[in-house]
Amino acid sequence: MSTSSIVIIIVNIFITVILAVGLTPVFVWWERRISAFMQDRSGPNRCHIGPFRLGGVIQSFADMLKLIFKEDFTASHIKYKFFFTIAPVIVFFCSFLTFAVIPFADVLVIDGKENIMQAIPNQLGIMWFLAFAGLSVYGIILGGYSSGSKYGLLGSIRASAQVISYEAAMGLAIISMIISYGSIHLTDIVNAQAGTYFGVVPMWGIFIQPLAAIIFIVCSFAETNRAPFDLAEGESELVAGYHTEYSAMKFGLFQVGEYAAMSASSALIVTLFFGGYQIPWLDTQAIQSNIIYVISAIVIILPIKIYFFIRWMKKNNRAIGANKSREKETKVLTAVFSSIAVFIMIVLIAFLITGLGTNGVNIATAVIQVGTFLIKFFMMAFVYIWVRWTVLRFRYDQLQMLGWKVLIPLALLNIVITAIFVVVRGS
Template sequence: MSNLVIIIVNIALSVILAVGLTPLWVWWERRIAGFIQDRSGPNRCNIGVFRLGGLIQSIADMLKLIFKEDFVPSHIKNKFFFAIAPVIVFFCSFLTFAVIPYADVFVYDGTSHTMQAIPNHLGIMWFIAFAGLSVYGIILGGYSSGNKYGLLGSIRASAQVISYEVAMGLAIISMIISYGSIHLTDMVNAQAGTYLGVIPMWGVFIQPIAAIIFIVCAFAETNRAPFDLAEGESEIVAGYHTEYSAMKFGLFQVGEYAAMSASSAIIVTLFFGGYQIPWMDTATIKANINYVILAILIVLPILVYLFTGWMKKNNKAIGNDKSREKETKILTVIFWALAIGISALLISFLTTGLGENGINIVTAALQIGTFLIKFFMMAFVFMWVRWTVLRFRYDQLQMLGWKILIPLALLNIVVTAIFVVVKGS
């Protein structure tokens, strides 16, 4: 396995998780909103018998944005700023994902590889830098639109960024003091132990106050409800992107979901153990790899059985329309075929042996899977909060940032520093 293959895998994971999941996020958010509001959500758009629970609707919407006319109002004076603004938001949101570690340092043929799209030693500082830069795209977009609602959106974005960025940085300082490193892989590995042999040594248990502050600021970072002041549809039409259409508007939307993906990933990395499997660090997984594979062989068919049963229960025929039942049968066959193929591969590993490289590959795959499970769960929390919590008022966010979060973050730094010094002595 060459270095090029590992680099391609890292970059592909970053691109897929940051940008490629956008149609899935749109579909998932609509389904969650429908569930919370006691309605069906998108479930009719289809290609043949395939609806995929409404996912085809998101693909159709994406194609609509691609082929829609890119209309630029005549009153816009600075068309360069107008065009570059969504690109800034998109790239800054996308690049924040570049330093997220998906697994522990991967060793193949004696060569170590950092499992990041752009391996560097900036760590959390990279995330802060690009996350802060994305607001410039929002400000430019609203300012260059020549629209009073767009300008109001830009002003709100400016006020918002100075209200939460300071608190977010202070919360990160507490984590750096606790972990003793700015490198994200080191931070995740520091969360591998347990308290009293039971409680995982995750950042959320080490620094609960920093976790709350950072998560609240991360919601503001993504410009999602309850902190979507810059676009507040019920107040300023759509704020900074009122005048945008087609793929310019699409880039703003993709940038928002990329920011949500990056925030979910960094929260998992800092506070929920990242790629660490609870109660099993990298060395433990490698030492007990056969037992881990046996556990997967037991759990995998159970999960497939439960999921296919849920599909069958929720995709019954409606009147003479039998397409849903046909889709369920086809997908059931596909899922069971995948499960059987994976099980056969794992059984072959048990019978023939893995070797050192094989053990390292399986360990990395398990850690990537663990990271993805936590990542999707955190993304669900983002969507859950959006559809349950009301929008903060313009002044309430600033009061929250300056009078509550910043003093609390400063106090947390002092307490953390005292504890580290006393413990170290």
């Protein structure tokens, strides 16, 4: 294996770890700030290290440290301590591994050798996601059952019933996508979304299969146990459901697993229905052919974005009374972000002057596509948070009715319509 291939594998694994697990404190902070904005309050903004508050994100790291050093208490009435201990580990690893097959960019060719931009390149594609998404519920069931608590047991029963009903509809929605694209490999599916309809509308899955997209997104909310489908841990009914008896990092693993599942679902939704790493109207070949113009556009747009971001930061970090720490933080962060922007612009301009070469063009294209994927990924994660703090929790009977009587029949109907269309078009 060449050095370039090893470097690419390490980069893919690093991106996967950061997006699936490393962003958990940031997502916790982001969720708190968005919910505070919707409820017309400030949210976490007091915790700091010296003059640095970073908009309140320090609070999330403080909470993480609290969980690490907190006493790991196991109640005496818990009989199955092995299952009680391993349950959050199962949830965490299954949620984390679902991210492993997400392609961040098109196949990267270095010195004539193709490198797949996934953490774990394999032939299973979408089936890998379904397998580990289905296995994660076993951790929830074990956690609730082994807790010896009626609330935990009820939470695990609800989770098992929920995952059966919604995974069936999710699988049927994916069948429609497989029929449309003719492949289970996620890179092939993303590349099939590179074209346009009538030269204007991108050939994204959301436009090819709008019904399947709605069904899949709804089922993804249920799969991740997030509101409005968080019946397994409904505070108003079950205290905390399946993780009522957990504390310290056992509880922390459940929380990290939930955000890892949200990250994996967001990435898969983007990959299947929003073009993945594809830029609208610019496929991989178009980017490579016009790389000079693309880089020039980035050089022009980047300082404008940084300027408006710094203005927003200064507006929200004004000094309060005699406390000047916010202004100090703003000055430091302004210098940091400005330096990063200048460095990136210098590198890009140097590439334009000296030329990239074949490998350089391919690498630059991959970097642009990874950036495109990340923008879409964070937008979808925002939708998850937005829905959680907007839509009320479903009643348990309403949740089951929606799964069995609405989503599954619609998914079956969509498969029939898709199959008929594919056969007629093929003939």
